[in-house]
Amino acid sequence: MTINILRIFSIIVLLLFHSVLKAQENVSISAEAFGVLPDIYNVQISPDGTKILTLKNIDGKMVLSTRALEGSDVSENLIPLAKGQYNWAAWASNDRIIASYRFAGQENRGRNVEVKMQRRLLSMHWDGTNIINPNRFGTSAWSNFKPREPQNQDSIVDILKDDPDHILLQMDVKKANKNAVFKVNIKSRRRTQVINSRKTVDWWMTDQNHIIRYSEGRIDVKGFNKVRHIAQYRKSKRSKWIKLFDYNEIEDRRPFYFEGFTDDPSIIYITQDDDNNRRGLFTYNVDTGQVVDKIAGSDDFDIYEVSFNDQKELEHYAYYDERPYFIRFDKDGQKLEQLFSQKFPNEVVTIEGKSKDKQKVIINVSSPRNYGSFYLVDVASEEFTPLGSNYSKLDSSKLSDMIPITYQARDGMDISGYLSFPVGKDPKNLPTIIMPHGGPMTSDGWGFDYWTQFLTTRGYAVLQMNYRGSTGYGEDFRMAGYHEWGGKMLDDINDGSKWMIEQSYADPDRICIMGGSYGGYAALQGVVEDESLYKCAVAFAPVTDLESFMESIENIVGFKSYENYIESDDWTYEEASPLQNISKMNLPVLLIHGEKDLSVDVRQSRRYFDKMKNAGKNINYIELKNGDHYLSNQNQRVQFLTEIEKFLAKNL
Numbered sequence: 001m002t003i004n005i006l007r008i009f010s011i012i013v014l015l016l017f018h019s020v021l022k023a024q025e026n027v028s029i030s031a032e033a034f035g036v037l038p039d040i041y042n043v044q045i046s047p048d049g050t051k052i053l054t055l056k057n058i059d060g061k062m063v064l065s066t067r068a069l070e071g072s073d074v075s076e077n078l079i080p081l082a083k084g085q086y087n088w089a090a091w092a093s094n095d096r097i098i099a100s101y102r103f104a105g106q107e108n109r110g111r112n113v114e115v116k117m118q119r120r121l122l123s124m125h126w127d128g129t130n131i132i133n134p135n136r137f138g139t140s141a142w143s144n145f146k147p148r149e150p151q152n153q154d155s156i157v158d159i160l161k162d163d164p165d166h167i168l169l170q171m172d173v174k175k176a177n178k179n180a181v182f183k184v185n186i187k188s189r190r191r192t193q194v195i196n197s198r199k200t201v202d203w204w205m206t207d208q209n210h211i212i213r214y215s216e217g218r219i220d221v222k223g224f225n226k227v228r229h230i231a232q233y234r235k236s237k238r239s240k241w242i243k244l245f246d247y248n249e250i251e252d253r254r255p256f257y258f259e260g261f262t263d264d265p266s267i268i269y270i271t272q273d274d275d276n277n278r279r280g281l282f283t284y285n286v287d288t289g290q291v292v293d294k295i296a297g298s299d300d301f302d303i304y305e306v307s308f309n310d311q312k313e314l315e316h317y318a319y320y321d322e323r324p325y326f327i328r329f330d331k332d333g334q335k336l337e338q339l340f341s342q343k344f345p346n347e348v349v350t351i352e353g354k355s356k357d358k359q360k361v362i363i364n365v366s367s368p369r370n371y372g373s374f375y376l377v378d379v380a381s382e383e384f385t386p387l388g389s390n391y392s393k394l395d396s397s398k399l400s401d402m403i404p405i406t407y408q409a410r411d412g413m414d415i416s417g418y419l420s421f422p423v424g425k426d427p428k429n430l431p432t433i434i435m436p437h438g439g440p441m442t443s444d445g446w447g448f449d450y451w452t453q454f455l456t457t458r459g460y461a462v463l464q465m466n467y468r469g470s471t472g473y474g475e476d477f478r479m480a481g482y483h484e485w486g487g488k489m490l491d492d493i494n495d496g497s498k499w500m501i502e503q504s505y506a507d508p509d510r511i512c513i514m515g516g517s518y519g520g521y522a523a524l525q526g527v528v529e530d531e532s533l534y535k536c537a538v539a540f541a542p543v544t545d546l547e548s549f550m551e552s553i554e555n556i557v558g559f560k561s562y563e564n565y566i567e568s569d570d571w572t573y574e575e576a577s578p579l580q581n582i583s584k585m586n587l588p589v590l591l592i593h594g595e596k597d598l599s600v601d602v603r604q605s606r607r608y609f610d611k612m613k614n615a616g617k618n619i620n621y622i623e624l625k626n627g628d629h630y631l632s633n634q635n636q637r638v639q640f641l642t643e644i645e646k647f648l649a650k651n652l
Contacts, residue, residue: 010293013195016114027395029457031645034450035638038390042086043362043374048094049355051126052362052387055086060634062086064099069376079128084634087154091126093164098123100154101118104596113483114451114599116457117598121154121169125187132189157181158206161310161356168194168212170204179199179364181212200230201529208262208312211237214258218249223354226250227564231258233286235265242286250564253475256284259306265291269314272302277474279303281317296405302472310356322404323446324502332358332379339382362387368420369399371448391450398423400456402446407499409468409492413480416473416494417465418444419505424457430461431652432506434534436493438517439483443470451514454641458648463500465490483568485518486546486576490529493522497533510652514538514644517600517629524578524608527587536588536651538644540630545580546573546606552601579604582611588618590642594627620647 020477027033049069056065064079064086065565084103084546092098102119116379123132129482155170169184169191180197181204184190193440195204195212195594202217216231222331231244245255254274259281266287280297284290297303298319304441305318316328326349328334340349352362352374361377373389402418409415422425433455437444440479444464452462466473469481481489497513513523513534520542527537550566567573574580589612602623611620622643629638 001575003315005039012252014233027393029395029398029454031454031641033391033393033395035634035641036060036391036393036452037632037634037637038371039324039392040374040388040390041372042088043364043387044089044091044353045360045362045376046091046094046126047356047525049357049360050094052098053089053126053372053385055089056388057634064089064097064128066097066128076128078547079124084120090125090159092159092167093161095126095640096123097126098156098159098167098186104598119154121156131185132186133532143650155179155203157204158208159210162210168206168210193301197210200228201232206260212274213237213261215241216258216500229254233258233268237287243287253479256282260308261312269295271306274476276300276339277476282307288562302474304472318569319518321443324397326350336377336379341596343384368402368448371450382582391448394453402452404446405463407465407496408509409488409495411488411491413492415467415492415496416463417463418446420452420456420462420464421505422459422461426461427461428504429460430505430508431648432461432497432500432512433648434462434493434497434500434511434526435462435464435607436467436513436515436519436522437464437470438515438519440467440469440489440518441471441478443472454644455648456643460652461500461505461647463496464546465493465496483570485566485568486525486571487568490522490526493526494530503557504579510535512526512536512538512648512652516540516542518543521578524585524589525576525581526582528578528584531584533588536590537585538592538593538647539605540631540640541594541597542578542591542604542608543600544578544604546577549604551598563598579608579611582617585612585617588647588651589620590643591621592624593621593642594624594629595638596626597629599629 032503035067037057037060040054040056047205051066051068052101053066055062061080062085066077068074069266084101087100087102089097089099099122100119101122102117103543104117124130153171157168157170160166160168165185165187166183167186170179170180171182178197178199178200180193182191182196198218200219201215204212205214207213213234219228221228226248227250228246229249230246233239233244244258247255256270257481259269261268262283263339266285266375268286269285270282271279272282274294274297276299278298278300279302281295281303283295285292296317298321301320303317305317307315309315314329316326316333318324319548326337328337347365347367348369350364352364354361359379363375363377365373365375370586371390374387376385376387382631399586400420400423402420404416405419406414406416422430443466452464455462468477469484469489471478497511501508505580511534513526515523520539522539523539524544527534546566565618578585591605591609593602595602605621609619612619627633627636631640
């Protein structure tokens, strides 16, 4: 008997060992493993907690997936799109789904045909049947209004969860350059207008009773260096609109950000900079125009998210203190947060959705080494059921942590960022990649970045800095980027390279600068500013000619404010354009651009390549056929990483 038990035990051990080996065989750090699109995202639970939907990557194409959680038929329903890509999907009721998707459409402007990304809304039964025609959603029963084509038709103001047949949808009005809000039947497509169109409104917000009580928008004042940014509020459906603020966003600071309603119609929630010059959460009296109380804030970082439940009650706020932290107000939320911290230490847990009774919760768990793992949480039993994870083919044991750092720019301003080292390497004299983010009015944060992780697994240290103008460090820091596109922002980036050398993290003879969009521009122009720091440059979808970029910026952004944000009295477009400074670029360059990029015209790279080639410079240009600004094609992502690996291996 003992011998049989030992024999069985030995067999079990061998089987477990074999399983471990097989699991190890299935993970890698190849370009293919890094280049895949996320396996799943947009995981949502139905209001009654019986079904889930998700967007799932199947052979590089995002497909809408739905299934019941229990019952005799829990098979998966796959709902692909014949044209375009899904953006998001949501439950309109227990049995019906609304979804947004995008595609490249065409717009006639006089004699010119302009290609723009269009967004459309569709409605369907949860199993994928009874799909409302997605290309013409909501074009009937317009009263005296007709939609302007092309336009985005997925700007939902409110999903009326107490009225499962309807939503509130924001739509443009033909020839008026205005938008209005309509109540749309998602089954019949019939609609009625619920609020008049206004030229100065970009988006609207409803209160806990689904009444539209807040609007905000911008209007370019022609002939003046002025863009008015206007916020309006009303206390009830029958009240007059109150102007909360009206400022010139080119020259003035934004007074505050509206966050939500309270039970008192005279009091709202706002975020604004506090005495520490960090964005805090406050209550605000609309009658007196004064702050009432400070609800929350951080000494070092902005509050970047404020969340309310379906009743518009304050649910949580989030702030960055080197990594995201969530502060929850209700007891159920505090209990969940404690449970999350115990089960997933050193990771960030975000709540993606809840059932109406709050007993079923969808969460996403992430960290620099985990792009996202989704779980269904049964609150009563505290049971966590895995729903799927992203980048499942990656060998996570070889992925790097992100170390928060701060260095001083040459004018004394503190610049924060993150430093990632290759696993198992002594962090001294490493080949290094300086990687400024795009935007530029965004920021890099603590979390998974497939570019960064791909590079560290190849043995490179990676520095990501949030140069002045980045968000998350107060309004003063954000506005410090105004007029510094080709000036101090580049200094901050190059000062990061110098700091890496001073700290002995980087081998001064093996540093490359790499980025996309504005980061791609910075990669090229950073070398122009100080070629001695670098051995090569990698630029994806960069702006290379500021003058031609500015000529098209109003069509891209829609307002002169972006132009006035960029231009400066301290330098000219010619001085700050890589295209006009080819003579100062004497390093190897890898240039990559998508053919159908709708954010930065591919001609920015074509002209740069031609001029570099004619000057006999060392440049390799790769144009991605039908590629976009976001590397949303899986095969092209793999190609992008493969080319970078070869280029860096050769030049560093």
